[in-house]
Amino acid sequence: MIKSFVVAASWAVILVAGASAAEADDDTALLKDAQAAFQPLPKDFATAACSVTPERVELGRKLFFDPRVSVDGTVSCSRCHLAGLQGTDGLTKSHGAHDKVLPRNAPTVFNTAAQFKQHWRGDFANVEAQAKEALIGPGFGNPSFAAAMAKLTAIPGYPEQFEAAFPNQATPVNEGNYATAVGAYERTLVSRSPFDDYLTGKLDAISPAERRGLRVFLDTGCADCHRGVGIGGASFEKFGVVEDYAAHTGSKPVDKGRVDVTKQPDDMYVFKVPPLRNVALSAPYFHDGSVASLTAAIRIMAKVQLGDDLTDQQTNDIAAFLRCLSGSVPKDFAEAPMLPPAAFYASPTGS
Amino acid sequence: MIKSFVVAASWAVILVAGASAAEADDDTALLKDAQAAFQPLPKDFATAACSVTPERVELGRKLFFDPRVSVDGTVSCSRCHLAGLQGTDGLTKSHGAHDKVLPRNAPTVFNTAAQFKQHWRGDFANVEAQAKEALIGPGFGNPSFAAAMAKLTAIPGYPEQFEAAFPNQATPVNEGNYATAVGAYERTLVSRSPFDDYLTGKLDAISPAERRGLRVFLDTGCADCHRGVGIGGASFEKFGVVEDYAAHTGSKPVDKGRVDVTKQPDDMYVFKVPPLRNVALSAPYFHDGSVASLTAAIRIMAKVQLGDDLTDQQTNDIAAFLRCLSGSVPKDFAEAPMLPPAAFYASPTGS
Numbered sequence: 047m048i049k050s051f052v053v054a055a056s057w058a059v060i061l062v063a064g065a066s067a068a069e070a071d072d073d074t075a076l077l078k079d080a081q082a083a084f085q086p087l088p089k090d091f092a093t094a095a096c097s098v099t100p101e102r103v104e105l106g107r108k109l110f111f112d113p114r115v116s117v118d119g120t121v122s123c124s125r126c127h128l129a130g131l132q133g134t135d136g137l138t139k140s141h142g143a144h145d146k147v148l149p150r151n152a153p154t155v156f157n158t159a160a161q162f163k164q165h166w167r168g169d170f171a172n173v174e175a176q177a178k179e180a181l182i183g184p185g186f187g188n189p190s191f192a193a194a195m196a197k198l199t200a201i202p203g204y205p206e207q208f209e210a211a212f213p214n215q216a217t218p219v220n221e222g223n224y225a226t227a228v229g230a231y232e233r234t235l236v237s238r239s240p241f242d243d244y245l246t247g248k249l250d251a252i253s254p255a256e257r258r259g260l261r262v263f264l265d266t267g268c269a270d271c272h273r274g275v276g277i278g279g280a281s282f283e284k285f286g287v288v289e290d291y292a293a294h295t296g297s298k299p300v301d302k303g304r305v306d307v308t309k310q311p312d313d314m315y316v317f318k319v320p321p322l323r324n325v326a327l328s329a330p331y332f333h334d335g336s337v338a339s340l341t342a343a344i345r346i347m348a349k350v351q352l353g354d355d356l357t358d359q360q361t362n363d364i365a366a367f368l369r370c371l372s373g374s375v376p377k378d379f380a381e382a383p384m385l386p387p388a389a390f391y392a393s394p395t396g397s
Numbered sequence: 398m399i400k401s402f403v404v405a406a407s408w409a410v411i412l413v414a415g416a417s418a419a420e421a422d423d424d425t426a427l428l429k430d431a432q433a434a435f436q437p438l439p440k441d442f443a444t445a446a447c448s449v450t451p452e453r454v455e456l457g458r459k460l461f462f463d464p465r466v467s468v469d470g471t472v473s474c475s476r477c478h479l480a481g482l483q484g485t486d487g488l489t490k491s492h493g494a495h496d497k498v499l500p501r502n503a504p505t506v507f508n509t510a511a512q513f514k515q516h517w518r519g520d521f522a523n524v525e526a527q528a529k530e531a532l533i534g535p536g537f538g539n540p541s542f543a544a545a546m547a548k549l550t551a552i553p554g555y556p557e558q559f560e561a562a563f564p565n566q567a568t569p570v571n572e573g574n575y576a577t578a579v580g581a582y583e584r585t586l587v588s589r590s591p592f593d594d595y596l597t598g599k600l601d602a603i604s605p606a607e608r609r610g611l612r613v614f615l616d617t618g619c620a621d622c623h624r625g626v627g628i629g630g631a632s633f634e635k636f637g638v639v640e641d642y643a644a645h646t647g648s649k650p651v652d653k654g655r656v657d658v659t660k661q662p663d664d665m666y667v668f669k670v671p672p673l674r675n676v677a678l679s680a681p682y683f684h685d686g687s688v689a690s691l692t693a694a695i696r697i698m699a700k701v702q703l704g705d706d707l708t709d710q711q712t713n714d715i716a717a718f719l720r721c722l723s724g725s726v727p728k729d730f731a732e733a734p735m736l737p738p739a740a741f742y743a744s745p746t747g748s
Contacts, residue, residue: 111481119488120496129733130462136739137470145471145496329739338739381732382480388487388680388689 073249076257079264085275086242091159091233096174098230101211106231107383108207109224114385115197117143117187123177123228126152126185129380132327132372133235138335143187150301151335156237156373157323159229161279166333167304168282168318173232178225191221198224203386237324237373244370252370259367262360267352276321277371284316285333288353291315294346295336303333326369341365424600427608430615436626437593442510442584447525449581452562457582459558459734460575466548468494468538474528474579477503477536480731483678483723484586489686494538501652502686507588507724508674510580512630517684518655519633519669524583529576542572549575554737588675588724595721603721610718613711618703627672628722635667636684639704642666645697646687654684677720692716 092098109115113122126140126148127133133154140152150166164170170179180186181194188194198204199219208218211227243251252260263269272278282304285291292300304313317333330336331343344364348354356364443449460466464473477491477499478484484505491503501517515521521530531537532545539545549555550570559569562578594602603611614620623629633655636642643651655664668684681687682694695715699705707715 108481111479113479114487118492118496119486120492128462128464128736130459130736132738134739135470136465141469141471145469327738375735380735384726384731385479385481387483387678388485 073257076261076264077244077247077249080260081245083264083269083273084241084245084277086245087157087160087236087238087275090236091157092230093233096172096226096229096233098233099211101207102227102230103234103378104383105207105211106227106229107378108385109198109228110231111382112385114201115181115186115188115194115224117189117193121186123155123180124382127155129375129382132156132324132375133237133379134328136329138330140185142183142185146184146187148184150333151330153320154237154324154328155232156235156376156379157276157321158235158279159233160274160276160323161318161321162281163279163318166317166320167307169307172229174225174229177228177232178221181221181224195219195221195224201386201388207386231378235376235379237376239323239373240370242373253366255363255366256370257367259363259365262363263367266348266354266356266360266364268347268364271319271351272322277323278319279321281319282313282316283319283351284314286315286350289350291332291346291350294350295332295334297332297334297336301333322368323371324373325371326365327372340368344368424608427612427615428595428598428600431611432596434615434620434624435592435596435628437596438508438511438587438589438626441587442508443581444584447523447577447580447584449584450562452558453578453581454585454729455734456558456562457578457580458729459736460549460579461582462733463736465552465736466532466537466539466545466575468540468544472537474506474531475733478506480726480733483507483675483726484588484730485679487680489681491536493534493536497535497538499535501684502681504671505588505675505679506583507586507727507730508627508672509586509630510584511625511627511674512669512672513632514669517668517671518658520658523580525576525580528579528583529572532572532575546570546572546575552737552739558737582729586727586730588727590674590724591721593724604717606714606717607721608718610714610716613714614718617699617705617707617711617715619698619715622670622702623673628674629670630672632670633664633667634670634702635665637666637701640701642683642697642701645701646683646685648683648685648687652684673719674722675724676722677716678723691719695719 090098110123113120113125116122121143125142126135126137128135133156135152137152139150140148142148153166158164159173162168164173164176170176178191181191182188186194198208205219208223208227209215212218212223215223240251240256263272271281271283274280285303291297302314304316305311307313320333325331326340329340330338331340337343337346341361344361345356348356441449461474461478464471464476467473472494476493477486477488479486484507486503488503490501491499493499504517509515510524513519515524515527521527529542532542533539537545549559556570559574559578560566563569563574566574591602591607614623620628622632622634625631636654642648653665655667656662658664671684676682677691680691681689682691688694688697692712695712696707699707699711
């Protein structure tokens with residue numbers, strides 16, 4: 047009796063040890079697969095061409111939050127990218143100057159500079175190009191760059207800060223420098239998540255449920271497109287490879303995507319693959335905000351891109367994984383910068 | 398020769414000492430006059446009826462920054478009261494939901510709860526009444542309180558936070574509690590200035606130029622109306638006692654003020670005396686933002702209220718004094734609170 051108990055106990059130890067060894071193998075393989083598909087965030091998104099000097103970041107941060115540069119004084123970058131809503135605005139589609147409803151959903155500005163292009167259709171090469179063109183687009187609504195720059199020039203303090211950030215230029219307040227400064231700031235908006243710790247080798251940085259979801263995400267084929275440092279944001283793909291997307295999202299009107307930019311028939315329904323960092327905190331989903339639920343968005347993607355009908359278990363596993371991509375709000379984003387006060391107040395001569 | 402030098406030197410000492418004694422008398426008298434007209438800020442604006450419990454302040458802070466309660470999802474209290482612009486929006490008149498231009502200029506929310514009434518015409522008894530009615534006014538644009546509360550109820554997290562702030566109520570998410578919570582938060586928005594230190598007896602907390610301006614402010618009669626803890630915000634007065642205001646401000650249309658609220662002929666052109674705290678950082682000026690320059694506003698006020706033509710020196714002295722009323726931005730205002738994320742994302746069943 048005692049002997050058989052010992053034998054049984056030994057078997058149990060062996061079984062547990064065997065299971066642990068297999069689990070450890072699985073964990074190691076999973077990390078290896080993840081590291082092949084994804085990369086952790088860098089400390090910032092500076093490049094050789096786009097440096098993040100302190101003067102430019104400080105100026106860009108102010109400009110990001112200042113609505114006075116828009117045609118009606120109501121729109122800043124922060125109008126669509128609120129700190130409290132994880133760098134989004136929570137709207138289906140954003141509203142610009144004069145309350146114009148913009149054509150697509152505002153993605154989070156966190157980690158956005160990690161992408162190969164900006165905007166859903168990849169209209170802009172980088173954050174600088176986006177920031178510049180926004181000045182005269184429907185968001186800010188200015189009739190010209192000159193009109194926008196005249197507004198900034200009239201605010202005491204800005205010309206001096208442009209001069210400090212862009213020394214030895216004849217006219218430092220210009221749209222190119224505006225774009226460089228806002229871009230420099232955006233290149234500092236790194237929102238690091240538990241998944242970054244995991245990717246650097248800390249296996250327990252994400253939970254067993256999240257690791258299970260990661261395995262499903264990889265095996266289902268999601269990571270074929272949603273890959274790289276942004277978990278997406280690195281390529282264009284047709285939305286609706288297997289089935290028309292709008293039949294599942296209920297989108298009205300049906301956005302044709304990149305074809306409207308390139309006029310190439312192959313670009314019909316082609317969009318930038320959106321990065322999935324912070325996705326669990328940035329509903330509603332898709333280019334037009336047509337789907338409110340993360341799990342519904344997961345099911346639709348599997349169906350129209352891969353032809354898969356996910357089970358509830360698979361869907362919830364993937365959702366669990368996506369939640370571990372939720373990162374912290376950058377400190378210099380949560381805290382609003384103090385802007386140069388309204389013009390005129392310091393006029394010493396009284397008119 | 399040596400003796401006469403000593404005598405002369407002694408005289409000089411006596412003269413200097415005499416001047417200092419007179420200056421000290423002046424300084425003491427000025428402080429006494431100031432303390433008779435003004436009071437320093439309290440640590441918060443809680444009252445027996447309006448307490449500032451931590452749960453209510455925390456909830457109210459989130460609600461203050463959350464645009465999802467408005468009819469189009471674009472308007473929160475912070476739409477018109479930006480941290481970077483000293484609790485104002487820098488606009489002549491604010492814009493509400495659907496880009497509706499509101500009838501009057503948005504004053505700073507800092508120290509606003511110090512006032513005897515809210516809004517330029519005193520429409521609202523206190524910050525709570527203002528916050529409540531704003532929900533169904535042109536700012537937030539909701540068709541009803543029920544519609545606004547339905548939006549909050551649908552956001553996971555808010556019902557629980559209302560319950561925590563207002564325990565043991567059948568339906569804690571209601572417009573009365575919304576108003577109490579936002580009001581509780583606003584009652585904590587104290588923006589203390591160097592002038593508060595001066596009023597508590599620190600003579601050198603403000604500069605000699607600012608003290609000279611204080612003397613002019615008192616002697617000219619400004620403090621007859623702009624008095625108390627808010628340096629105004631304690632009474633109604635006719636705008637244009639001596640001359641029509643609009644001839645000087647260029648206002649179009651000419652706002653009739655409180656008469657439109659009370660229907661009493663005596664209230665023609667009557668407005669709440671605005672508090673002057675942070676005035677130097679909150680251009681443009683007057684109920685309609687019709688004047689951009691602080692010094693121009695000072696001249697106009699002296700002319701139309703008192704019949705005085707101020708000299709440049711008097712104008713600049715008063716402006717110097719007003720600048721020492723500029724206070725710090727409350728920490729819990731500069732830093733945006735994290736809001737409950739968009740609805741639905743956590744739905745476990747996938748639709």
